[in-house]
Amino acid sequence: MSDSWLWTQWSRIAGESAVSREVWTDLVARWSEPQRTYHDLSHLMFMLRFMDDYGPVDDATAYAAWLHDAVYDPTSQTNEADSAALAEPILTALDRGELTDRVRELVLLTATHEAPDDDPQAALLLDADLAILGQDPQIYLRYVEAVRREYAHVSDEDFLRGRSEILRGFADRERLYLLDVVHGVLDEPARRNIAAELAVYDARD
16 A cells, blocks of 8 residues: 555656656655664655645655655764765656756755744745644654664663753744754644653753
8 A cells, every 4th residue: 555655645746657767666665675664665655645734845855755764774974975866867867857856856855954034845844844743742752763763773871861952942933943844843743742742851951
């Protein structure tokens, strides 16, 4: 079922040619790698559905969603740059090379989750990537557990330190979500989830 749905989503922007199928197969394989327990196909599908719900979504933004974690190594500091580098060969193969610069730009924005004020498509992509923070507490807990498994190579002490730093960075933002409609729905529950997770870590100090 998920493969059929993902192919439908992909073919909407890339068509149904043999080249399109080949690229899609490669991307699905990338998103299915064994080191992924959160940044996997479920995350991609969640983002695509979210973007459809809060769209419209232009082709460049849709491609950016597919590519933004196409390279994912939990031990690497260059996942976003490495994922962005896939834009040129993939879009060239699909005869959509004119989108390369824009797709690369959007993918790189996922490293900081900051976008220009006048770029609603970038805001949509980034809000989709962080939408998990504003989900029901049970879903949020599963997300945290999945992220911890991805970082199984990191000690508990180092994970708590790094995770706390990231969460406090989000908590200190005036807005977690860039689109007004998303902000209105998800900002408050996201802040509750973040505060609850930080409270657990603070209790361990």
